[in-house]
Amino acid sequence: MPVVHDVSLAVDAGGAGLIGESGSGKTTLARALLGLLRPRAGRITYGTADVTRLRRAERAGFRAAVQPVFQDGGEALNPRMRIGTSIAEGLTGRLRAAERRAAVAELMAGVGLDPALAGRRPHELSGGQRQRAVIARALAVRPRVLVLDEPTSALDVTVQARILDLLERLRGEHGLAYLLITHNLAVVDRLCGTSHVMFAGRVVESGPTGDLLTRPAHPYTLALRDAVPRVGGPPPAASGRTEASPAPSGCPFRRRCPLAVSRCREEAPRPRSLEGRRVACHRAEEVLGGRRG
Amino acid sequence: MKDEHDAGTAEAGKTPDPITVSGPGGLVVPAGVVLRRTPLRALAGAARGDLLATAGAVLLAAIVLAALLAPWIAPYPEDGGTATHPAQALLSPGAGHWFGTDQVGRDILSRILFGARTSLFIAVAVLALAAAVGVTLGVVAGYAGGWVRDVIMRVTDVFLAFPALLLSLALAVVLQPSVATVVVAIAVTWWPWYARLTAAVAQSVSARGYVDAARCLGVPAPVIVFRHVLPNSVTPVTVQLSLDAGGVILTAAALSYLGLGAHEPTAEWGLMVQQGQSLFTTDWWVVTFPGLAILVTAFSFNVLGEGLRAALDPRGRSR
Numbered sequence: 192m193p194v195v196h197d198v199s200l201a202v203d204a205g206g207a208g209l210i211g212e213s214g215s216g217k218t219t220l221a222r223a224l225l226g227l228l229r230p231r232a233g234r235i236t237y238g239t240a241d242v243t244r245l246r247r248a249e250r251a252g253f254r255a256a257v258q259p260v261f262q263d264g265g266e267a268l269n270p271r272m273r274i275g276t277s278i279a280e281g282l283t284g285r286l287r288a289a290e291r292r293a294a295v296a297e298l299m300a301g302v303g304l305d306p307a308l309a310g311r312r313p314h315e316l317s318g319g320q321r322q323r324a325v326i327a328r329a330l331a332v333r334p335r336v337l338v339l340d341e342p343t344s345a346l347d348v349t350v351q352a353r354i355l356d357l358l359e360r361l362r363g364e365h366g367l368a369y370l371l372i373t374h375n376l377a378v379v380d381r382l383c384g385t386s387h388v389m390f391a392g393r394v395v396e397s398g399p400t401g402d403l404l405t406r407p408a409h410p411y412t413l414a415l416r417d418a419v420p421r422v423g424g425p426p427p428a429a430s431g432r433t434e435a436s437p438a439p440s441g442c443p444f445r446r447r448c449p450l451a452v453s454r455c456r457e458e459a460p461r462p463r464s465l466e467g468r469r470v471a472c473h474r475a476e477e478v479l480g481g482r483r484g
Numbered sequence: 485m486k487d488e489h490d491a492g493t494a495e496a497g498k499t500p501d502p503i504t505v506s507g508p509g510g511l512v513v514p515a516g517v518v519l520r521r522t523p524l525r526a527l528a529g530a531a532r533g534d535l536l537a538t539a540g541a542v543l544l545a546a547i548v549l550a551a552l553l554a555p556w557i558a559p560y561p562e563d564g565g566t567a568t569h570p571a572q573a574l575l576s577p578g579a580g581h582w583f584g585t586d587q588v589g590r591d592i593l594s595r596i597l598f599g600a601r602t603s604l605f606i607a608v609a610v611l612a613l614a615a616a617v618g619v620t621l622g623v624v625a626g627y628a629g630g631w632v633r634d635v636i637m638r639v640t641d642v643f644l645a646f647p648a649l650l651l652s653l654a655l656a657v658v659l660q661p662s663v664a665t666v667v668v669a670i671a672v673t674w675w676p677w678y679a680r681l682t683a684a685v686a687q688s689v690s691a692r693g694y695v696d697a698a699r700c701l702g703v704p705a706p707v708i709v710f711r712h713v714l715p716n717s718v719t720p721v722t723v724q725l726s727l728d729a730g731g732v733i734l735t736a737a738a739l740s741y742l743g744l745g746a747h748e749p750t751a752e753w754g755l756m757v758q759q760g761q762s763l764f765t766t767d768w769w770v771v772t773f774p775g776l777a778i779l780v781t782a783f784s785f786n787v788l789g790e791g792l793r794a795a796l797d798p799r800g801r802s803r
Contacts, residue, residue: 225700254702267693271715277694281701325697332701 195220195392202336205384206362206369208400210376210415216392217372221338224370225259226250237336255281258329260322262341267325268313274324275299275309281331298327301364303357319350323357330365339371343378355381376404376419388412390444391437398468408470408479410448442473449483450474537791543784551600563590564598566749574767584769586760592769596777598751603781606666606736607729613671618678619714619721625679626686627695627705627713637683640676648673652735656744663752666736666745674728678721685717692716719796727789730782737778753778 195216200207209217222228224235226242235242237253245253261267268277275295282294296306302323313321322342329337342358343351355378361367362382371382379386379400386400388411396409407413435446442460445451454473462471466479474482555561559581563569569589577584583592625636643651648670655669689695690713698708737754739745746752753774760771 222696225696227696227699251702254700257700259697259700261693261697267697269694269712269716272711280698280703283702325693328697328701 195223198387198389198392198394200387200394200397201385202368202370204366204368206371206382208379208383208386209370209372209389210374210379210386210412211389212374212415215389217389218340219392220389221259221340221370221372225257225338226254255332256334257336257338258332258334260325260329260337260339260342262344268321268328270313272312273309274304274311274313274316277313278309278324278328278331280328283332294331298331299324301330302327302361317350318346319354322346322350322354326357326361330361333365334367336368336370339369339373339382341373341375342371344373344375351378358382374415376416380404388415393443393471394462394469395444395472396468396470397462398470402466402468406479408465408468408475409444409472410450410474410478411444413478413483414447442471444472450477534791534794536787537794540784540787540791543780544788547600547781547784548604550597551604554594554597554601558591558594558597560591560594563594564751574763574770576767577769583773584767586756586770587763592756592773595751595756596753596774599753599756599774599777600781602663602746602750602752603733603736603778606663606670607732607785609667610670610674610732610736611725611729613667614674615678615721615725617671618675618680619682619718621675622679622682623686623709623714623717625683626688626717627690627709629687629690633683633687636679640679640683643673643676644680646673649735649738652739653742653744656739656742661744661747663746663750666739669739669744670732670735674732677728678724681724682717682721685720686713689713689716723789723793723796725789726785726792728785729789730785733778733785734782 198216198220200209209220211217219228223230224242226245229243237257240249240253242253268274275292278295278298279291282291286294292309295309299306299309304320304323304327308316308320313324316324322345326337326342339358343354346354358369359382362369369382371379373379383400386398386403387394388396388403388409390411396403396407396412398408403412404416407416437443438446438456440459441457442448442451442455445455448455452474458473460471460473462469463475465475472478550557554564558564560567567590569585572581572585572589573587575581575585575589581591581593583596585591586595621636621640625633651673652666652669655672656665659665659668695708695712698712703711736745737752737757740752740754741758743758746755748755756774757771757778760767760774763770764772
């Protein structure tokens with residue numbers, strides 16, 4: 192069972208990034224935010240309402256306000272439905288066929304999709320086109336928040352860039368706030384002012400995205416950043432024992448941490464404020480100072 | 485696809501020839517030509533490679549045609565019903581009666597043709613009934629999960645715990661012997677398999693992005709089940725249906741053989757076998773030809789089902 196503990200984060204107009212490797216709990220958290228999972232304990236608030244305790248009528252409003260954009264793995268769109276029908280799914284009220292078509296065409300044009308593609312099925316579109324269709328479907332209900340779960344991971348680098356351009360433009364046009372879930376630090380930098388790094392179901396470091404990328408304070412953030420390949424640079428090498436499972440006691444990262452000391456085994460680090468961020472590491476000062484182990 | 489792959493490995497030992505593209509304007513590829521993998525094309529492709537399944541399909545088509553056209557192609561159409569000709573009882577196969585005649589002088593070929601109608605009707609009715617109940621419950625269980633799934637699957641398990649023929653027998657004994665009884669009795673034992681199969685598929689379909697997206701858009705659950713989960717869960721069921729049709733025909737024949745199903749003068753293969761078996765040493769044709777009809781039909785459904793499964797299952801395409 193995937194478990195997420197003690198996570199507090201706020202999604203606002205500046206955009207929030209949630210970074211972590213596979214299995215770190217970021218998608219579980221996103222599903223809870225979307226109301227697809229019910230948390231065992233804790234609160235998720237939207238405005239002033241607790242999402243987990245919404246009444247039927249309020250839930251409809253919340254549902255429309257917070258929409259997911261899942262990654263295109265070919266499964267984000269029903270393979271048997273035409274693109275236009277998928278995009279029209281969220282359109283409510285009694286629309287005549289012509290009105291529905293017009294609304295779909297407008298949504299498609301808004302995300303840079305040729306409305307003539309409305310009659311196609313997902314497998315007849317490119318990955319980038321499918322991702323645009325997924326975004327258009329979410330926009331149909333005029334959401335305020337988009338939960339972007341790896342929105343560009345399945346795409347070519349050049350297509351990725353164009354989808355990010357689109358997301359930046361849509362944020363202004365529709366007044367959207369983004370929660371971006373990814374393992375790709377470069378993507379977070381484009382869309383999110385604040386970032387949260389998750390490891391084993393806990394947030395280990397939070398702060399302004401630029402600070403996190405230039406001067407990480409947690410060894411895990413540092414490892415994630417250094418694992419990003421750079422053009423012309425040396426090929427990235429995984430540092431530490433990346434296959435080790437999270438430790439059950441003390442600091443969960445200690446088995447993989449090059450800086451782990453005996454204190455890390457005895458005492459789980461609590462999140463504390465340090466140079467404009469929150470970090471859960473006993474030796475954060477040394478990481479900030481450039482020490483790598 | 486397979487061929488290209490094989491060609492590639494066959495050449496693996498040698499240095500590959502460099503590929504050069506030349507010609508005025510380079511390589512010209514016509515745009516917009518996309519060969520889609522439609523189910524029909526997949527079947528056509530599979531038919532080329534799968535002689536057994538193709539043979540099954542052809543045989544089945546012939547059987548269905550024979551059943552539909554029985555009143556017109558049977559040499560003695562009245563023998564499919566109440567007619568009797570005691571003077572011509574137990575004639576051996578010959579020019580007048582290719583498959584011979586039975587104890588009351590009816591043409592066995594004619595009765596086999598009419599019997600195909602009974603058997604196919606039972607197969608279609610049983611499978612339609614069983615699939616309607618099983619798929620509905622399975623999709624609901626798979627999508628809803630939690631206690632709804634638990635309740636449905638436990639009830640399903642109870643039905644699966646009984647041997648199918650035993651349960652059918654018990655039901656058929658309680659009800660009046662008739663074709664309708666056979667249909668109900670077999671359908672009751674068959675639906676749990678479809679419920680279990682559909683529940684498993686529907687559960688995995690329900691975890692896909694488009695289902696979550698629909699839930700977030702506020703689409704009502706019944707609409708999600710009908711629009712997203714059901715259409716994407718039925719492919720394995722359709723394969724299973726064609727695999728099972730042979731079994732249903734066998735079971736129906738068994739029930740009629742035991743006197744719990746069709747009764748005189750309905751032309752039914754199992755009943756014909758039962759009436760002919762005591763004559764086997766003297767008049768072998770009375771029991772043999774209906775028995776062969778059962779065998780061939782069940783076999784055709786089975787090989788066709790196997791072929792369909794191989795053709796439609798992306799993982800096991802090359803058996």
